[in-house]
Amino acid sequence: MESETKIPKVFISYSWTTTEHEEWVFDLVQKLTEHGIDCKFDKWDLASGDNKYDFMESMVTSDEIDKVLIICDKGYQEKADNKTKSGVRTETQILSPKIYEQVDERKFIPVIAERSDSGDAYLPAFISGKMYVDLSNEDREKEEFEKLVRDIYEKPKYQRQALGSRPAFLDEEQVSTATLDNVLKDINQSIKTQNVRRVKSLATKYKDNFVDIMAEHIIKYEQISDQDELPNLIVKKISDFDTFKENFLQFIQKLDEADCMDAELFIDFFEELSEYTGHISSLYNSRTFLEDQFDHFKFLIHEMFLNLHSLAVERKDYAFITELVHTEYELKSLNHVGRKVDFTYFRFYLPTLAKLSQNSQYSASKHAELLKNRYSRRDFTKIKNADIILFYVDKIALPDSAKSWYPVTFVYVSEFHPDKNKFFSDLQSKKHFEQMKSIFKVEDKQDFIQKIQKLELPTVGFKRVPGIETWIDNLNNIESKP
Structure with missing residues:
Protein backbone atom coordinates (compact mmCIF):
# COMPACT_ATOMS: atom_id res chain seq x y z
CA MET A 1 0.00 0.00 0.00
CA GLU A 154 1.36 7.47 -12.23
CA LYS A 155 -2.37 6.76 -12.26
CA PRO A 156 -3.34 7.04 -15.95
CA LYS A 157 -7.00 7.41 -16.88
CA TYR A 158 -6.79 4.43 -19.23
CA GLN A 159 -5.06 1.61 -17.40
CA ARG A 160 -3.81 -1.57 -18.94
CA GLN A 161 -6.12 -4.44 -18.06
CA ALA A 162 -4.86 -7.81 -16.89
CA LEU A 163 -3.65 -10.08 -19.66
CA GLY A 164 -6.35 -12.54 -20.62
CA SER A 165 -6.13 -16.17 -21.66
CA ARG A 166 -5.34 -17.45 -25.12
CA PRO A 167 -8.61 -17.34 -27.17
CA ALA A 168 -10.21 -20.76 -27.41
CA PHE A 169 -11.22 -20.19 -31.04
CA LEU A 170 -7.53 -20.29 -32.07
CA ASP A 171 -7.53 -23.99 -31.30
CA GLU A 172 -10.95 -24.73 -32.75
CA GLU A 173 -11.36 -26.57 -36.00
CA GLN A 174 -12.09 -24.05 -38.74
CA VAL A 175 -15.02 -24.57 -41.11
CA SER A 176 -13.77 -24.54 -44.70
CA THR A 177 -15.89 -24.26 -47.83
CA ALA A 178 -12.92 -23.92 -50.20
CA THR A 179 -13.92 -26.97 -52.27
CA LEU A 180 -17.47 -25.70 -52.65
CA ASP A 181 -16.24 -22.19 -53.42
CA ASN A 182 -14.18 -23.52 -56.31
CA VAL A 183 -17.21 -25.29 -57.78
CA LEU A 184 -19.25 -22.08 -57.44
CA LYS A 185 -16.55 -20.19 -59.34
CA ASP A 186 -16.73 -22.76 -62.13
CA ILE A 187 -20.53 -22.51 -62.19
CA ASN A 188 -20.31 -18.74 -62.40
CA GLN A 189 -17.85 -18.97 -65.28
CA SER A 190 -20.09 -21.45 -67.11
CA ILE A 191 -23.06 -19.11 -66.68
CA LYS A 192 -21.03 -16.30 -68.27
CA THR A 193 -20.23 -18.52 -71.26
CA GLN A 194 -23.85 -19.77 -71.34
CA ASN A 195 -22.68 -23.37 -71.03
CA VAL A 196 -25.87 -24.74 -69.46
CA ARG A 197 -24.80 -28.35 -69.81
CA ARG A 198 -21.65 -27.71 -67.79
CA VAL A 199 -23.68 -25.82 -65.16
CA LYS A 200 -25.83 -28.92 -64.63
CA SER A 201 -22.75 -31.14 -64.40
CA LEU A 202 -21.14 -28.82 -61.87
CA ALA A 203 -24.37 -28.71 -59.85
CA THR A 204 -24.09 -32.47 -59.35
CA LYS A 205 -20.43 -32.06 -58.39
CA TYR A 206 -21.40 -29.40 -55.85
CA LYS A 207 -24.02 -31.71 -54.35
CA ASP A 208 -21.54 -34.60 -54.04
CA ASN A 209 -18.85 -32.40 -52.48
CA PHE A 210 -21.32 -30.84 -50.03
CA VAL A 211 -22.50 -34.24 -48.81
CA ASP A 212 -18.92 -35.53 -48.47
CA ILE A 213 -17.76 -32.46 -46.50
CA MET A 214 -20.49 -33.05 -43.92
CA ALA A 215 -18.60 -36.14 -42.75
CA GLU A 216 -15.91 -33.85 -41.33
CA HIS A 217 -18.44 -32.43 -38.86
CA ILE A 218 -19.74 -35.59 -37.24
CA ILE A 219 -19.88 -35.53 -33.44
CA LYS A 220 -18.75 -38.97 -32.38
CA TYR A 221 -20.11 -40.56 -29.27
CA GLU A 222 -16.64 -40.73 -27.74
CA GLN A 223 -16.42 -36.92 -27.96
CA ILE A 224 -19.45 -36.45 -25.69
CA SER A 225 -17.91 -36.49 -22.22
CA ASP A 226 -20.94 -34.89 -20.59
CA GLN A 227 -24.38 -35.36 -22.14
CA ASP A 228 -25.59 -32.21 -20.37
CA GLU A 229 -23.13 -30.22 -22.49
CA LEU A 230 -24.37 -31.73 -25.77
CA PRO A 231 -27.01 -28.99 -26.37
CA ASN A 232 -24.35 -26.28 -26.20
CA LEU A 233 -22.08 -28.28 -28.49
CA ILE A 234 -24.94 -28.62 -30.99
CA VAL A 235 -25.54 -24.85 -30.90
CA LYS A 236 -21.82 -24.29 -31.54
CA LYS A 237 -21.93 -26.64 -34.54
CA ILE A 238 -25.06 -24.91 -35.85
CA SER A 239 -23.23 -21.61 -35.65
CA ASP A 240 -20.33 -23.11 -37.62
CA PHE A 241 -22.81 -24.35 -40.24
CA ASP A 242 -23.86 -20.79 -41.04
CA THR A 243 -20.98 -20.83 -43.55
CA PHE A 244 -22.51 -23.83 -45.33
CA LYS A 245 -25.96 -22.25 -45.31
CA GLU A 246 -24.62 -19.11 -46.98
CA ASN A 247 -22.73 -21.22 -49.50
CA PHE A 248 -25.86 -23.23 -50.32
CA LEU A 249 -27.82 -20.00 -50.82
CA GLN A 250 -25.23 -18.84 -53.35
CA PHE A 251 -25.50 -22.21 -55.08
CA ILE A 252 -29.28 -22.18 -55.56
CA GLN A 253 -29.23 -18.51 -56.57
CA LYS A 254 -26.65 -19.30 -59.27
CA LEU A 255 -28.75 -22.22 -60.54
CA ASP A 256 -31.80 -19.97 -60.60
CA GLU A 257 -29.81 -17.38 -62.58
CA ALA A 258 -28.88 -20.08 -65.10
CA ASP A 259 -32.47 -21.43 -65.15
CA CYS A 260 -31.13 -24.80 -64.00
CA MET A 261 -33.26 -25.47 -60.92
CA ASP A 262 -33.74 -29.21 -61.34
CA ALA A 263 -36.05 -30.84 -58.79
CA GLU A 264 -34.44 -34.25 -59.30
CA LEU A 265 -31.06 -32.82 -58.32
CA PHE A 266 -32.43 -31.56 -55.01
CA ILE A 267 -34.38 -34.72 -54.32
CA ASP A 268 -31.08 -36.60 -54.62
CA PHE A 269 -29.40 -33.90 -52.52
CA PHE A 270 -31.77 -34.35 -49.57
CA GLU A 271 -31.81 -38.12 -49.88
CA GLU A 272 -28.02 -38.19 -49.57
CA LEU A 273 -28.00 -35.70 -46.72
CA SER A 274 -30.43 -37.95 -44.86
CA GLU A 275 -27.44 -40.18 -44.07
CA TYR A 276 -26.53 -37.61 -41.43
CA THR A 277 -29.89 -37.79 -39.64
CA GLY A 278 -29.34 -41.15 -37.95
CA HIS A 279 -26.71 -43.83 -37.43
CA ILE A 280 -24.04 -42.77 -39.96
CA SER A 281 -22.11 -45.40 -41.92
CA SER A 282 -18.79 -43.84 -40.94
CA LEU A 283 -19.76 -44.49 -37.32
CA TYR A 284 -20.71 -48.09 -37.92
CA ASN A 285 -17.91 -49.37 -35.69
CA SER A 286 -19.04 -47.21 -32.78
CA ARG A 287 -20.48 -49.27 -29.98
CA THR A 288 -23.30 -46.84 -29.32
CA PHE A 289 -24.68 -43.47 -30.39
CA LEU A 290 -27.26 -40.88 -29.39
CA GLU A 291 -29.93 -39.67 -31.79
CA ASP A 292 -29.34 -36.17 -30.41
CA GLN A 293 -25.74 -36.07 -31.62
CA PHE A 294 -27.01 -35.49 -35.18
CA ASP A 295 -29.17 -32.48 -34.31
CA HIS A 296 -26.79 -29.99 -35.97
CA PHE A 297 -27.14 -31.85 -39.26
CA LYS A 298 -30.93 -31.96 -38.88
CA PHE A 299 -31.04 -28.22 -38.23
CA LEU A 300 -29.01 -27.49 -41.38
CA ILE A 301 -31.03 -29.87 -43.57
CA HIS A 302 -34.32 -28.37 -42.38
CA GLU A 303 -32.93 -24.88 -42.97
CA MET A 304 -31.78 -25.79 -46.48
CA PHE A 305 -35.21 -27.18 -47.28
CA LEU A 306 -36.79 -23.90 -46.16
CA ASN A 307 -34.25 -21.89 -48.20
CA LEU A 308 -35.00 -23.90 -51.30
CA HIS A 309 -38.75 -23.45 -51.00
CA SER A 310 -38.38 -19.80 -50.13
CA LEU A 311 -36.57 -19.23 -53.43
CA ALA A 312 -39.09 -21.34 -55.38
CA VAL A 313 -42.00 -19.36 -53.90
CA GLU A 314 -40.29 -16.09 -54.73
CA ARG A 315 -39.69 -17.13 -58.36
CA LYS A 316 -43.20 -18.68 -58.54
CA ASP A 317 -41.88 -22.05 -59.66
CA TYR A 318 -44.94 -23.99 -58.50
CA ALA A 319 -44.16 -27.07 -60.59
CA PHE A 320 -40.80 -27.29 -58.79
CA ILE A 321 -42.54 -27.05 -55.39
CA THR A 322 -45.11 -29.66 -56.40
CA GLU A 323 -42.42 -32.14 -57.34
CA LEU A 324 -40.48 -31.64 -54.08
CA VAL A 325 -43.49 -31.93 -51.77
CA HIS A 326 -45.08 -34.90 -53.55
CA THR A 327 -42.10 -37.15 -54.10
CA GLU A 328 -40.95 -40.02 -51.92
CA TYR A 329 -37.47 -39.65 -50.47
CA GLU A 330 -35.37 -42.76 -49.86
CA LEU A 331 -33.42 -42.47 -46.60
CA LYS A 332 -29.71 -43.34 -46.42
CA SER A 333 -28.99 -43.45 -42.66
CA LEU A 334 -28.17 -46.97 -41.47
CA ASN A 335 -31.05 -47.14 -39.00
CA HIS A 336 -33.53 -46.09 -41.72
CA VAL A 337 -31.83 -47.24 -44.93
CA GLY A 338 -34.25 -47.80 -47.81
CA ARG A 339 -37.22 -46.35 -45.94
CA LYS A 340 -39.47 -44.11 -48.09
CA VAL A 341 -40.71 -40.83 -46.57
CA ASP A 342 -42.43 -37.64 -47.70
CA PHE A 343 -41.04 -34.11 -47.32
CA THR A 344 -42.27 -33.77 -43.72
CA TYR A 345 -39.38 -36.01 -42.66
CA PHE A 346 -37.11 -32.98 -43.04
CA ARG A 347 -38.98 -31.05 -40.34
CA PHE A 348 -37.05 -32.50 -37.44
CA TYR A 349 -37.77 -32.29 -33.73
CA LEU A 350 -34.45 -31.42 -32.06
CA PRO A 351 -34.28 -32.56 -28.42
CA THR A 352 -31.05 -30.67 -27.71
CA LEU A 353 -32.64 -27.34 -28.68
CA ALA A 354 -35.83 -28.19 -26.82
CA LYS A 355 -33.74 -28.45 -23.65
CA LEU A 356 -32.50 -24.91 -24.24
CA SER A 357 -35.90 -23.44 -25.06
CA GLN A 358 -36.53 -22.38 -21.48
CA ASN A 359 -33.73 -19.82 -21.90
CA SER A 360 -34.92 -18.70 -25.33
CA GLN A 361 -36.38 -15.25 -26.03
CA TYR A 362 -39.51 -17.15 -27.01
CA SER A 363 -39.67 -20.04 -24.58
CA ALA A 364 -41.54 -22.03 -27.21
CA SER A 365 -38.59 -22.56 -29.51
CA LYS A 366 -34.83 -22.21 -29.36
CA HIS A 367 -34.91 -23.69 -32.85
CA ALA A 368 -36.89 -20.69 -34.14
CA GLU A 369 -34.65 -18.24 -32.32
CA LEU A 370 -31.50 -19.66 -33.92
CA LEU A 371 -33.09 -19.47 -37.36
CA LYS A 372 -34.16 -15.88 -36.82
CA ASN A 373 -30.69 -14.81 -35.75
CA ARG A 374 -29.15 -16.11 -39.00
CA TYR A 375 -31.11 -13.81 -41.34
CA SER A 376 -31.97 -10.23 -42.05
CA ARG A 377 -35.54 -9.24 -41.23
CA ARG A 378 -36.51 -9.37 -44.91
CA ASP A 379 -34.97 -12.79 -45.52
CA PHE A 380 -36.39 -14.23 -42.32
CA THR A 381 -39.86 -13.16 -43.47
CA LYS A 382 -39.35 -15.31 -46.57
CA ILE A 383 -38.31 -18.23 -44.36
CA LYS A 384 -41.41 -17.80 -42.17
CA ASN A 385 -43.67 -17.70 -45.23
CA ALA A 386 -42.12 -20.85 -46.69
CA ASP A 387 -42.51 -22.57 -43.31
CA ILE A 388 -46.24 -21.73 -43.10
CA ILE A 389 -46.82 -22.79 -46.71
CA LEU A 390 -45.20 -26.19 -46.11
CA PHE A 391 -47.37 -26.59 -43.01
CA TYR A 392 -50.56 -26.12 -45.06
CA VAL A 393 -49.31 -28.35 -47.87
CA ASP A 394 -48.78 -31.07 -45.29
CA LYS A 395 -52.17 -30.58 -43.62
CA ILE A 396 -54.20 -30.29 -46.84
CA ALA A 397 -52.36 -32.54 -49.30
CA LEU A 398 -50.89 -35.14 -46.92
CA PRO A 399 -53.43 -35.60 -44.10
CA ASP A 400 -52.31 -39.20 -43.51
CA SER A 401 -48.57 -38.47 -43.33
CA ALA A 402 -46.72 -40.34 -40.57
CA LYS A 403 -45.11 -37.08 -39.53
CA SER A 404 -46.24 -33.48 -39.74
CA TRP A 405 -44.61 -30.25 -40.78
CA TYR A 406 -44.82 -28.10 -37.67
CA PRO A 407 -43.99 -24.46 -38.62
CA VAL A 408 -41.32 -23.78 -36.01
CA THR A 409 -40.96 -20.11 -37.02
CA PHE A 410 -44.65 -19.25 -36.49
CA VAL A 411 -43.82 -17.99 -32.98
CA TYR A 412 -42.40 -14.94 -34.76
CA VAL A 413 -45.54 -14.31 -36.83
CA SER A 414 -47.51 -11.40 -35.40
CA GLU A 415 -51.16 -12.26 -34.81
CA PHE A 416 -52.30 -8.67 -35.35
CA HIS A 417 -49.70 -7.41 -37.85
CA PRO A 418 -48.59 -10.44 -39.85
CA ASP A 419 -46.04 -10.13 -42.64
CA LYS A 420 -47.33 -10.21 -46.20
CA ASN A 421 -47.58 -13.66 -47.75
CA LYS A 422 -48.44 -13.26 -51.42
CA PHE A 423 -48.57 -17.02 -51.89
CA PHE A 424 -51.84 -17.01 -49.94
CA SER A 425 -53.14 -13.51 -50.65
CA ASP A 426 -52.82 -14.18 -54.41
CA LEU A 427 -55.25 -17.10 -54.11
CA GLN A 428 -57.89 -14.51 -54.97
CA SER A 429 -56.54 -14.77 -58.52
CA LYS A 430 -58.01 -17.58 -60.66
CA LYS A 431 -54.72 -17.97 -62.51
CA HIS A 432 -52.77 -18.26 -59.27
CA PHE A 433 -55.23 -20.72 -57.73
CA GLU A 434 -55.07 -22.97 -60.80
CA GLN A 435 -51.30 -23.19 -60.34
CA MET A 436 -51.75 -23.93 -56.62
CA LYS A 437 -54.14 -26.83 -57.00
CA SER A 438 -51.42 -29.33 -57.82
CA ILE A 439 -49.44 -28.34 -54.72
CA PHE A 440 -52.44 -28.80 -52.41
CA LYS A 441 -53.96 -31.69 -54.38
CA VAL A 442 -57.42 -30.15 -54.51
CA GLU A 443 -60.01 -30.35 -57.29
CA ASP A 444 -61.44 -26.86 -57.04
CA LYS A 445 -62.15 -23.91 -54.78
CA GLN A 446 -64.82 -25.67 -52.74
CA ASP A 447 -62.62 -28.71 -52.17
CA PHE A 448 -59.86 -26.39 -50.96
CA ILE A 449 -62.15 -24.44 -48.61
CA GLN A 450 -63.68 -27.60 -47.14
CA LYS A 451 -60.26 -29.03 -46.33
CA ILE A 452 -59.14 -25.76 -44.73
CA GLN A 453 -62.25 -25.57 -42.58
CA LYS A 454 -61.63 -29.10 -41.24
CA LEU A 455 -58.15 -28.23 -40.04
CA GLU A 456 -57.30 -28.07 -36.36
CA LEU A 457 -54.52 -25.52 -36.03
CA PRO A 458 -51.94 -26.23 -33.32
CA THR A 459 -51.22 -23.78 -30.53
CA VAL A 460 -48.25 -23.12 -28.29
CA GLY A 461 -49.26 -21.46 -25.06
CA PHE A 462 -51.76 -18.81 -26.08
CA LYS A 463 -50.42 -18.53 -29.63
CA ARG A 464 -52.09 -20.34 -32.52
CA VAL A 465 -50.65 -21.11 -35.94
CA PRO A 466 -52.18 -18.43 -38.19
CA GLY A 467 -55.00 -19.50 -40.48
CA ILE A 468 -55.00 -18.80 -44.21
CA GLU A 469 -57.69 -16.20 -43.47
CA THR A 470 -54.84 -14.14 -42.00
CA TRP A 471 -53.89 -13.27 -45.58
CA ILE A 472 -57.32 -13.59 -47.23
CA ASP A 473 -60.14 -11.68 -45.54
CA ASN A 474 -62.72 -14.24 -46.65
CA LEU A 475 -62.11 -17.71 -48.10
CA ASN A 476 -64.97 -17.06 -50.50
CA ASN A 477 -62.77 -14.43 -52.12
CA ILE A 478 -60.58 -17.20 -53.55
CA GLU A 479 -60.75 -17.02 -57.39
CA SER A 480 -62.70 -13.78 -57.14
CA LYS A 481 -60.29 -12.04 -59.53
CA PRO A 482 -58.94 -13.00 -62.96
Missing part, protein backbone atom coordinates in the same frame (compact mmCIF):
# COMPACT_ATOMS: atom_id res chain seq x y z
CA GLU A 2 3.10 2.26 0.05
CA SER A 3 2.45 3.45 -3.51
CA GLU A 4 -1.05 4.51 -2.48
CA THR A 5 0.14 6.72 0.41
CA LYS A 6 3.47 8.06 -0.87
CA ILE A 7 3.51 11.82 -1.46
CA PRO A 8 4.97 12.51 -4.92
CA LYS A 9 7.75 15.08 -5.21
CA VAL A 10 8.34 17.18 -8.30
CA PHE A 11 10.93 19.78 -9.26
CA ILE A 12 9.79 22.80 -11.24
CA SER A 13 12.20 23.87 -13.96
CA TYR A 14 11.17 27.14 -15.58
CA SER A 15 12.51 30.39 -17.00
CA TRP A 16 12.19 33.78 -15.34
CA THR A 17 10.94 35.14 -18.67
CA THR A 18 8.55 37.77 -17.35
CA THR A 19 6.87 38.66 -14.08
CA GLU A 20 3.58 37.56 -15.62
CA HIS A 21 5.04 34.16 -16.51
CA GLU A 22 6.50 33.74 -13.02
CA GLU A 23 3.03 34.39 -11.56
CA TRP A 24 1.58 31.76 -13.96
CA VAL A 25 4.15 29.21 -12.73
CA PHE A 26 3.48 30.14 -9.09
CA ASP A 27 -0.28 29.56 -9.58
CA LEU A 28 0.45 26.14 -11.13
CA VAL A 29 2.66 25.17 -8.19
CA GLN A 30 -0.07 26.15 -5.75
CA LYS A 31 -2.66 24.04 -7.61
CA LEU A 32 -0.33 21.05 -7.62
CA THR A 33 0.28 21.48 -3.91
CA GLU A 34 -3.47 21.53 -3.29
CA HIS A 35 -3.60 18.16 -5.05
CA GLY A 36 -1.16 16.60 -2.58
CA ILE A 37 2.00 17.04 -4.66
CA ASP A 38 5.20 18.22 -2.93
CA CYS A 39 6.74 20.81 -5.27
CA LYS A 40 10.42 21.73 -5.08
CA PHE A 41 10.32 25.34 -6.25
CA ASP A 42 13.11 27.93 -6.18
CA LYS A 43 10.90 30.59 -4.63
CA TRP A 44 10.28 28.28 -1.67
CA ASP A 45 13.39 26.16 -1.45
CA LEU A 46 16.23 28.58 -2.30
CA ALA A 47 17.54 31.02 0.29
CA SER A 48 20.04 33.85 -0.01
CA GLY A 49 23.51 32.43 -0.46
CA ASP A 50 22.38 29.09 -1.98
CA ASN A 51 23.90 28.00 -5.30
CA LYS A 52 20.97 27.88 -7.71
CA TYR A 53 22.87 25.82 -10.28
CA ASP A 54 23.82 23.14 -7.74
CA PHE A 55 20.21 23.20 -6.57
CA MET A 56 18.91 22.52 -10.08
CA GLU A 57 21.35 19.65 -10.71
CA SER A 58 20.71 18.04 -7.34
CA MET A 59 16.94 18.18 -7.88
CA VAL A 60 17.12 16.58 -11.31
CA THR A 61 19.41 13.74 -10.24
CA SER A 62 17.91 13.16 -6.78
CA ASP A 63 16.19 9.81 -6.25
CA GLU A 64 13.71 11.61 -4.00
CA ILE A 65 12.39 13.63 -6.93
CA ASP A 66 9.77 11.62 -8.82
CA LYS A 67 9.19 14.01 -11.73
CA VAL A 68 10.80 17.11 -13.22
CA LEU A 69 8.27 19.50 -14.75
CA ILE A 70 9.80 21.52 -17.58
CA ILE A 71 7.63 24.63 -18.00
CA CYS A 72 7.97 25.51 -21.67
CA ASP A 73 7.49 29.06 -22.92
CA LYS A 74 9.29 31.13 -25.53
CA GLY A 75 11.94 32.27 -23.04
CA TYR A 76 12.70 28.71 -21.87
CA GLN A 77 13.08 27.44 -25.45
CA GLU A 78 15.39 30.26 -26.46
CA LYS A 79 17.61 29.91 -23.41
CA ALA A 80 17.65 26.11 -23.55
CA ASP A 81 18.60 26.16 -27.23
CA ASN A 82 21.54 28.48 -26.43
CA LYS A 83 19.99 31.54 -28.08
CA THR A 84 20.59 33.49 -24.83
CA LYS A 85 22.56 32.85 -21.70
CA SER A 86 20.86 32.43 -18.37
CA GLY A 87 20.43 30.07 -15.46
CA VAL A 88 18.28 27.81 -17.60
CA ARG A 89 21.31 26.99 -19.71
CA THR A 90 22.70 25.24 -16.67
CA GLU A 91 19.57 23.07 -16.70
CA THR A 92 20.21 22.34 -20.34
CA GLN A 93 23.64 21.08 -19.44
CA ILE A 94 22.00 18.85 -16.85
CA LEU A 95 19.56 17.51 -19.46
CA SER A 96 22.38 16.55 -21.81
CA PRO A 97 22.86 13.10 -23.38
CA LYS A 98 25.19 12.32 -20.48
CA ILE A 99 22.43 13.10 -17.97
CA TYR A 100 19.91 11.10 -20.01
CA GLU A 101 22.11 8.05 -19.49
CA GLN A 102 21.94 8.61 -15.73
CA VAL A 103 18.28 9.62 -15.39
CA ASP A 104 15.23 7.84 -16.73
CA GLU A 105 13.80 10.16 -19.39
CA ARG A 106 10.29 9.31 -18.16
CA LYS A 107 11.15 11.43 -15.15
CA PHE A 108 10.69 14.58 -17.27
CA ILE A 109 7.27 16.01 -18.12
CA PRO A 110 7.18 18.96 -20.54
CA VAL A 111 4.37 21.39 -19.67
CA ILE A 112 3.39 23.82 -22.45
CA ALA A 113 2.71 27.27 -21.00
CA GLU A 114 2.82 29.19 -24.29
CA ARG A 115 2.55 28.68 -28.05
CA SER A 116 3.82 30.72 -30.98
CA ASP A 117 1.57 32.87 -33.18
CA SER A 118 1.40 29.95 -35.63
CA GLY A 119 0.25 27.61 -32.85
CA ASP A 120 3.51 25.69 -32.39
CA ALA A 121 4.50 24.62 -28.88
CA TYR A 122 7.70 26.16 -27.54
CA LEU A 123 9.71 22.97 -26.93
CA PRO A 124 13.51 22.88 -26.46
CA ALA A 125 15.27 20.70 -29.01
CA PHE A 126 16.32 18.06 -26.47
CA ILE A 127 12.68 17.25 -25.62
CA SER A 128 11.04 18.03 -28.98
CA GLY A 129 9.93 14.43 -29.45
CA LYS A 130 8.48 13.89 -25.97
CA MET A 131 4.79 13.75 -25.12
CA TYR A 132 3.71 16.83 -23.22
CA VAL A 133 0.89 18.33 -21.15
CA ASP A 134 -0.65 21.40 -22.77
CA LEU A 135 -1.80 24.10 -20.33
CA SER A 136 -1.67 26.87 -22.93
CA ASN A 137 -5.29 26.42 -24.00
CA GLU A 138 -7.89 27.62 -21.48
CA ASP A 139 -10.61 25.47 -23.10
CA ARG A 140 -8.65 22.28 -22.35
CA GLU A 141 -6.89 23.44 -19.18
CA LYS A 142 -9.03 21.40 -16.77
CA GLU A 143 -8.66 18.18 -18.78
CA GLU A 144 -4.91 18.69 -19.29
CA PHE A 145 -4.29 19.56 -15.64
CA GLU A 146 -5.97 16.29 -14.61
CA LYS A 147 -3.69 14.51 -17.07
CA LEU A 148 -0.65 16.18 -15.44
CA VAL A 149 -1.74 15.15 -11.95
CA ARG A 150 -2.35 11.58 -13.14
CA ASP A 151 1.10 11.47 -14.77
CA ILE A 152 2.74 12.64 -11.54
CA TYR A 153 0.86 10.06 -9.46
